[in-house]
Each structure stands twice: as structure tokens, then as C-alpha cells.
Amino acid sequence: MSTEATLQTAQALLAPWTKGARAPEPDRLDVLIDAADLTAAVQTLHDARWGYLAAITALDYLGKTASFAQDARWQALMASGRVPADGAPLEALYFFAAGRAIVTLRMLLPREGAAIASICGILPSASFFERELSEMFGITVTETPDPNHLFLPENWPAGVHPLRKDFAPGRQ
């Protein structure tokens, strides 16, 4: 199957939850979804045996809130009243790869109290990625089988998340 066809299959599969889609590169497809729909979307990809989970990461948009003015997900988040007007969002990225094609599920999360459902029930291999996501970005992954730190020491201060933009590494 060609890369385009593979991507089209994924697009069709994910259509029920898609809030927007874009193709940043010829072999990539970014699908914008709501955080609440994550497990359903992953389940669909998994049931259709579409690709494998390549990575999970997140981005911090501190000071870049303006770039979301047109984003439906951002408006929905603002409407929910969970975000202070100047609170820059976090964006969780779930990469799935099938051959050359890469589909990225992108979800906006509020900065305070960011939470996302675990996909370990569908893909057990996500456990390490979810542990990393929660300690590095402070995104709570609900019902993940092992919520402990993966990389950071046990005595790492609570509420400090190294990969957020407001973390400035000072010499210890």
C-alpha cells in the first residue's frame, strides 16, 4: 500500500474524533483531537492494526498562546472555563507509525491540572512513555499501571517538571 493510501486509511479511521487535520510533511498526518477521545481513537487504530506506537511526547506553548486563536480545540478548552485567559496550553503528541507514514494525535491540555487517560489497557508498551510524560511535563496520566518516576530521582521536588518551558535548570 502506498504511503498516501495508508495515511488516508488512518484519516478515515480517525474521522469521528477529528477536530482538524493537517499534513506538515508528505508522509505525515497531524490529527487534532480532544483529550477525552484519546482512548477511543487509539482503540480504533489498534483494532484496525494500523501501525505501532512510536513515541509519546508533549510541547509547552508558554508565551505562545496567540498561535491558538484559530484552533477549535483551544476555543473549546477556553469555553470549558478550565483555563485562565493567559494560561498557555500544553500539547500532548502521540506518534503512530506504519512503514513510511506517521500519524500524530495532538491534544491540547490546560497548563494547570492537565490530565489524560492511559492507553496502557490497549497498548501495554505505552507504560514507559506515559511515566515519562507525567514526570517531564506534569501531565497526569489517569489509570496508568505504574505512576512512579522513571528517570527523575525519588526526592525530586513535586510540581517541578523539567521539560516545561518555565523550568530553568539551576546548578544544584
Added chain:
Amino acid sequence: MATILGKKWDEALEQVKTWARVNSPWAIHFNSGSCNGCDIEILATVTPRYDLERFGVKLQGSPRHADILICTGPVTLQARDRLKRVYEQMPEPKFVVAVGSCAISGGVFQGCYGVVGHIDQVIPVDAYIPGCPPRPEAIIDGLVKLLGSLQAKGEATAGEARHDSATAHS
């Protein structure tokens, strides 16, 4: 008379100690956050081509058996206490060799949040081997330099004992 014999005995003992220390130093290797580059080069020095055992150096698993602590890498948050503990467990006299640029100064990892610093901010270091990673020959060179300094130090101590016994005799 007893003191003279005692001094002679001390002198001989010092010489035996130095001989043993210099001819068969056992080493333990500790990775406190290295990229593996130095570790595989240390491993390469004990394999047939470089064969560190020519100098009596043997890699040991237990700090209790080791005379030399070979450290690689910058010290990470989680490795700091372990490095200290391994060092404290080693019997006296003990010597530390820092292998690689990051073990000496932090190298490229200076300023990373997971890095506490370099080896000599945590434990005292006796020999430094720069390189990223140093060639196995350079590691041997560093160890030979360290053993040379031990020999010189041992001879000086034995010399002192000899000097003392000479003054006691007169």
C-alpha cells in the same frame, strides 16, 4: 635496639607494601552517568589487544576488593550518593582515576539539570585522563602515570623510615 629493629622492619614493610600496591592494583569501574563511550574503552583495555592485566590490574565487581576506582561520566543526581558509598566502602589506601572529559570537568554535560558536577566535586581524584573517550592507550598511560607516582611516594616513605633508623642508630 628494639627501636632500630622496629625501624628496619617498618622500612621493609613499606617496601613490600609499595611493591604489592604497584604491581597488582585491583580496580573497580563505576559509571556515574557516562555515555558508555569511556566504559567500552575501559572494557577494551582489559581485552586481549591492550590487556591491562600485564600491569596486574584486574577489574573487580566489589569495592571491598579494589584499590583503584575508575570513574567515568559526569555525576548525575542519582549517582552521587552511590559514588560516595562505593568510595567509602573501598579499603585504604584508595586511588581514584577520572576517565574522560565529562568525568574531569562535566564536558558537554555542563549545566544539564540532571548533572551535579564532575567527579572531584564528590570524591578526591588522583589521576585525570582527558579524551572523549580517551584511547585505550591513553587509559593505560594514565594508569601507568598513577602507578609511577605511587612507586615514587612509596620509595619516599621507605626513605623516610630509612632516614629515621639512621638517625636513631647514630
Added chain:
Amino acid sequence: MENETREKFIIPIGPQHPALKEPGHFEFSVDGETVTGATVRLGYVHRGIEKAAEERNWVQDLYLLERICGICSHAHALAYSLGVEKLAGVTAPPRAQAIRQLVAELERVHSHLLWLGVSAHEAGFDTLFMFSWRDRETIMDVLEGLTGNRVNYSVNVLGGVKADIDDARADAIRRGIDFLEERTQHYLKIATSDETFLRRTRGVGYTSREQAEELGLVGPTARAANVARDVRVDVPYAAYTDFPVQMTLDTRGDLEARFVVRIRELFESYRVVRQILDRLPAGELTARMPRRIKEGETVSRIEAPRGELFYFIKSNGSDKPERIKVRTPSICNFAVVTGTAKGHQLADMPMILAGMDPCFSCNDR
């Protein structure tokens, strides 16, 4: 009844253990000698490279990221440079791409031989350990002569490579490869025929194809379970379109299959290295790179010796990256230890762990 009354016994191994040269902590819960569960704790070599990469410029990051791992340093540097070049819209010249692939394959040879020795050591087969490391020095000499350093070759620059290959050097590489090919034949024979060694590998650490896919394994560990996943074939990068490789698969899924797959991959590497040397494209070594990289995001994937290496790079248009995500192959493959440990003897655990070729410094970053 026995099982219920018996207390669960947990054996911690590590972080400082004689089996591996790197710190990692494992906890095996055991019933007698039989393992009933395993967990892993990482982070002893966590330096915070991803964060540090956001604070340095694009060129400095190349060398920082290269030092994520000393064994597959070229894979990291290559994935990063290809990604940044893609973002900047620059393509490295064909000669540079071919040299990159050549070094990548030589690195695979060094890594697999290293692994062969270390895992033989875990099995108590120190003769094989010493012999394979003796022969590995051939490839180290080749790499040192070609790039100027035995480890952390720093052969990449953004936009190309530093080291060129002339005829004399090509001959030196060919001589090294010829010698190693003969030795590798011998090692393949040993790994598949020595009775004592097979007792340690045959049927140990078995994963079925479905299990391997479920656990998300990558690289030789997955290919040993017949999962056809190889970035070099699926998404050819550098010069892999001009010098393609064959995927090496095995259906058995146990430790022996992992040995066979890795050793057979060596032959494929030797073949490709010869092919590149014979048909090395002429031309420049570097293309000009801008200091500031255009705004954008990209994904760069590489087949490192241990499996798929995944880079996500985001630029904000300045001379520093906005975010670099590194997903290393080992973190996917750890599932093979935690997933298949159950039911094995405790004494087999070091072999199973070594069989996936773990790299803690890759994981922890």
C-alpha cells in the same frame, strides 16, 4: 497452596552490578528459582539532555546528542542532522550521504560484535567474549583511521560529513571487512552449534510474533520474532535508496534467534560497505547550512544498531531548537525483559537482558 502461603520474595539487582557495565535497577519477584515478575527502574544516568538541547545552538546540539550514547553515537548524530537538514530544506551531497551510511554500517558491525562479546560473557562463555572483542579491534582501527576517533566519531556536521575516503583508506576498510567476514562465519557456527551455549539460548526469552508486536519491540529483537520492521528498508534515509539492504528475519523468537539475526545482519553490513566503497559518488562533502533554522516540525527516523531511533525536532525559527524528543530503541525493548521474565529461571535473566542489547545511557538521556 504452596504458592499462596509462600511469601513473595523480591530480588533487587543493581544499579551497580557486575553483569553489565551500566547502572540499571531491576527487581525480580521470585518463587524459589522461578521468576514471577519483573520491574525496572531507570534514571541513574539521566542527565537531562533534551532540556539542555533547548538551551544550545543547533551545532552544539549535534555533539551533545551524539553523546547520548557512546555505542550508537553516529546513529544519534545522523538522525539529528538528517532531521535538521529536512527542516532547513538542505540536502547533504550524495557523497556525504554515502559516507554517512558507510559509517552507520561500520558502527553496526562494531556494536553487534560488542554485543556478541558481552552476551557471551553473560552466558559464561568468556572465550567467545575475548575472541570477539579481539576481532572487534579491527573495526575500531578502521573507524579510528577513517574518522579520527574510536568512539564518538563526530563524522557528521550539519549539511554533510567531515571525513573523506580515498583509495588507500577504502582498501584498509576492505581488508578489515574481509577478515571480519571470515571470523563472523565462524561465530555464527559457534552460536548455532555449541551445545553448552545453546542450552543457554535455545527457547529462552521466547516471544511470539503477536507478543512482539504487542510489546512494541523494535530492531533485531523484533526481527528475531519475525516482525518485519527495519527503518532502513521501510523509510530509506541517507543513501539507503542507492545502496539498499535486505531485512534479516527469523521466526523462532528466542535468544538463539536474536543471536542469529544479529550475526546475519553483520554479513548484510559487510556487503553494503563493500558496495558503497565500490560505487562511492563523487562530489562535495558539505552543503551550506543556515545558522537559523526555519520554523517547523519534523520527524527523523533511523535504524540504530539496536532498532528504530525516533527524533522529533521542532524549530521556532531561531538558532536554538524549541524541542527535541529522542525516543531510543532500548526503551521499547525493555518490555522483552518485563514481559517475558515470568516463568524463567533467575539465572536466565542476565542472558535475557543482554539478549535485547540494552543501552541505559540511551534510555536515560
Added chain:
Amino acid sequence: MRLGAMFGDMFRSLFKRPVTELYPFRKEPAPSRLRGALTYNPAKCTGCQLCVKDCPSNAIELITIDKANKRFVMRYYMDRCTFCAQCVQNCRFGCLGMSNEQWEMAALNKEAFTVHYGREEDLQKLLSTNPHE
């Protein structure tokens, strides 16, 4: 199915020349491209600072003695250097290089690792103004 698959290798090794190199008693020349300590040619330096800018580990400092006459002294921290040769790549005037002779740099104290490169008179001038360096 056989036992002792490597006995043959071991037996043959007994009659072969040992593979062990006798370093440090016999030294083989290092490969020509080996990246050892940095070398600096003060006559060619224009003080553009490009080497300093891209150094991943801040191993180089370029001290200006007299900008108009292009007199610079390079302070090189050998202990920080990662020997990546990016500075050599960056230098457009060919004043930097990496020595394949100076790579046995082990020392028993760290002071030995901070070295100054430059013209003799510039070095003296620098060291006289900074007695601690």
C-alpha cells in the same frame, strides 16, 4: 551439536604471535586523522570567534591582546574538550588543527589541562597582567 566449539581457536592461538600491543613499552604511531589536543597558529587567527561560538563544551576562550594588530591568545581547557573538531571545521583561516601526536594527556593534577596558545610575547604580556593564570 558439539562441545567446545572454541577449543580449536584457543589451541591455534598458542602458536600465533600475541595480539597484545606492548604499549607503553613499544609505541605505535597514531593514525594520521586522530583527534588529539587542539593546535593553534596565532599567525593566521583573525579573532572571528567562530570557534568559540560553536564549541559544545566551552573549551576555548579567545583573549584579545591587541585587536588592531590581530594579536590573540587562546586559552584551551583540555579537560573540557570533547575533541569533536567542530572548531577546526568552523575556522576559515586554517589556524586550528588537531594533533595526532599529543593524545597521551593524562595528568595527576588539573592545572596541567589549562593551556595557553599564542605568540611568545603575547603570552608573557597576558601572564604578567594576570599573575594567577
